[in-house]
Amino acid sequence: MFIQNWWGIWPRVADINQSIFFFIYSLLPIFLFYLISVILFPDFKNQEKVVMKEYFYGNTRWLFALFAVYFVLTIISSFVYNDIGNVLVQNIIRGGGVVLAATAAYFNRTVWLHVIFLAIGYYMLIQFFLALPT
DSSP states (O other), X not given: OHHHHHHHHGGGHHHHHHOHHHHHHHHHHHXXXXXXXXXXXXXXXXXXXXXXXXXXXXXHHHHXXXXXXXXXXXXXXXXXXXXXXXXHHHHHHHHHHHXXXXXXXXXXXXXXXXXXXXXXHHHHHHHHHHHSOO
């Protein structure tokens, strides 16, 4: 996600250099990724043993909720910046990402549903890349 965000910033560099608003707005996804990484990984400085699977499923609601916020932010960004490619198709795919992430946050303990959503998410990512200009 971070690489995709970094790649998507290049067409917006002129806007980001033009205004402090655009610059601060461009930092919001990076801040969200920071929050996601904080939630995703436990504090290993404690001497207690951490069971990663339990820790992950204990935080999946927040993790997927932040992913949903990220997808909403990317939809808003398509209106803030002049996006390239077929923006309507991209926003439909992003909206699907919001639905998948919000549903995964709601059903945060259903492992088989997460596997299905992962497959759907990869399919949507391929469709998103196909909607970009060549």
